[in-house]
Amino acid sequence: MPDKAMGDPGFGVVLATGEAPVFQPGDRVRILVRAPIGHYRVPTYLRGKQGSIEAVIEPPAVDNEEEGFGRNAGSKRHYYRVAIPMTEVWADYVGSPRDGLRIEIFETWLERM
Amino acid sequence: MVEPHHDHDHDHEGHDHPHAEIAEAGRPGYYDIMETAVRELLIERKMIRADEIRRQIEVIDSRTPALGAKVVARAWVDPRFKARLLANGRTACEELGISFYDDTELIVLENTPEVHNLIVCTLCSCYPRPVLGLPPDWYKLKPYRARAVSEPRAVLAEFGTEISQDVEIRVSDSTAMVRYLVLPMRPDGTDSYSEQQLADLVTRDAMIGVIPVQLQGE
Numbered sequence: 522m523p524d525k526a527m528g529d530p531g532f533g534v535v536l537a538t539g540e541a542p543v544f545q546p547g548d549r550v551r552i553l554v555r556a557p558i559g560h561y562r563v564p565t566y567l568r569g570k571q572g573s574i575e576a577v578i579e580p581p582a583v584d585n586e587e588e589g590f591g592r593n594a595g596s597k598r599h600y601y602r603v604a605i606p607m608t609e610v611w612a613d614y615v616g617s618p619r620d621g622l623r624i625e626i627f628e629t630w631l632e633r634m
Numbered sequence: 635m636v637e638p639h640h641d642h643d644h645d646h647e648g649h650d651h652p653h654a655e656i657a658e659a660g661r662p663g664y665y666d667i668m669e670t671a672v673r674e675l676l677i678e679r680k681m682i683r684a685d686e687i688r689r690q691i692e693v694i695d696s697r698t699p700a701l702g703a704k705v706v707a708r709a710w711v712d713p714r715f716k717a718r719l720l721a722n723g724r725t726a727c728e729e730l731g732i733s734f735y736d737d738t739e740l741i742v743l744e745n746t747p748e749v750h751n752l753i754v755c756t757l758c759s760c761y762p763r764p765v766l767g768l769p770p771d772w773y774k775l776k777p778y779r780a781r782a783v784s785e786p787r788a789v790l791a792e793f794g795t796e797i798s799q800d801v802e803i804r805v806s807d808s809t810a811m812v813r814y815l816v817l818p819m820r821p822d823g824t825d826s827y828s829e830q831q832l833a834d835l836v837t838r839d840a841m842i843g844v845i846p847v848q849l850q851g852e
Contacts, residue, residue, distance in 0.1 A: 562810045564756045566783070578739065578812060585810045600811060602741070607786075607803075616787045619802040625812045 542577045542599040542628070549573050549634040550603060552626060560589030563630050567622075571634060572605035575623065584627055598628040693735055697767040701732055702815060703836035705765060706847075707829045709742075710820045720744060723815060727765055734764045743806060744817045745843070750797050752790070752805045752843035753814040754782035762813040766838060773842065783807055793844040816843040823849060 544550060554569040562585045578600040587596045607620040614620070662670070676682045705727055709716035719726035723740030734740070740762060743751035755761065756779045761769040772778050781789045786803050790796070797803060806814045818840045824832060840847045 562757065564807065564809065566756070567807075578741075582811050602812075607805075611784055615785060617799050617802060620786070621802065621804050622783060623804055623806040625808075625810050627810065 539581065539598045539628075542581075542601070544574045544577070544599075544601055544628070544631060544633070546574050546576055550601075550631045551634050552603070553630050553632060555630075557586070559586075561586055563626060564624075566610065567605065567624060570605050570609055572603045572609065574601050575604045576602040578602060578625055584629065586627070600625045600627055601631065603631070694763065694768065697763055697765065699766050699836075699838035699841065700833070701730075701767075702762070702765045702838070702841045703833040705730060705732070705742075705815070706817055706836045706841065707833035709817055710832055711829050716817075719817070732765055736763060738762075738764070738811055738813045740765070740813050740815060741806070742815050742817050743804070743843075745819050745846075747801070747819075749802045749804055750790075750843065751814075751816045752782060752786055752803065753808060753816060754779055754805060755808045756780070756783055757809050760808040760810075760813060762815045762841075764813075765815055766841060770838070790844060793839070795845050816841050818843075818847040821847050821849055 549571065550573065551571050552563060552567050552569065555563075581597040581599050583593050584596040584598065587593070603624055603626050605622045605624070606618070607614045607616060607622060608618055610622060673687065677684055705719065708730065709719050715726065715729075718729070719742050723742040724734050724738075726742075727740060728734070743753070745751055754773075759769055759774040761773065763769075778789065783805050786805050787797060790803075808814055818836065820832070821835065824835070827835075835847050835849065837845070837847070839845045
């Protein structure tokens with residue numbers, strides 16, 4: 522990933538809102554609990570679950586949920602590959618405690634813990 | 635599309651396999667009518683041309699698991715390609731001439747003795763179509779979609795794949811702009827294989843992660 526967040530000290534480049542990722546690999550996050558009507562991309566079974574950022578997905582992309590209604594402009598943010606233990610999702614999970622789920626979540630659905 | 639009635643009861647000119655005349659049977663369903671109406675409106679309003687639909691079907695038909703198998707075999711024989719593939723699946727596939735007509739990103743997930751990857755789309759049927767073509771029906775049906783994320787070990791066992799408890803299972807749920815391709819482990823005993831012979835071993839199911847790559851007859 523290019524070191525965009527730092528800018529270039531020689532030129533004093535200022536990044537627009539949303540250009541730099543808000544989260545970094547290793548950050549602990551919670552997936553928000555929202556119940557939007559219409560088009561959404563965060564499955565219900567993961568809302569409210571806790572995990573950690575595994576990777577920032579480049580490049581920033583249009584919010585699929587906005588795009589579903591034809592609103593494509595100005596909504597670019599990062600998606601993140603989020604790691605969630607299976608035991609966090611399913612209390613009665615059968616398998617290794619190291620088993621996990623990975624999903625890409627748009628920035629506006631995540632909060633820092 | 636309405637499935638033709640197919641009860642194998644008469645001889646057909648040109649081959650000796652008897653079957654009923656292939657014809658539309660019954661009335662079109664709700665979604666058939668909606669698809670036709672939307673398509674005709676889009677063409678009438680000059681939003682798209684009929685030829686663009688035909689062309690897109692050709693694009694999709696040209697994508698088959700053989701492309702994914704070529705990518706996997708190349709990664710097995712060329713460590714530098716493999717590194718690029720794991721760093722950015724899309725640009726590495728583009729090196730081999732595989733275009734991403736649907737503007738998705740591709741993350742390639744490497745299976746190792748410690749980690750077994752499985753892919754699913756719980757919301758619908760997101761699938762790495764640019765490299766694998768159309769998904770199998772079971773991939774799109776709710777039992778696989780629900781169970782792959784809740785009891786992956788039981789699902790894998792039903793495909794004949796027993797994963798040891800010391801191996802971590804990672805299920806990637808594909809829901810938005812990223813697609814996944816599993817890079818299976820190269821089977822033992824294939825040191826003398828050519829790249830094409832290796833590609834011939836790699837099946838669709840191995841690249842979804844429901845089975846390992848096996849030697850023929852194993």
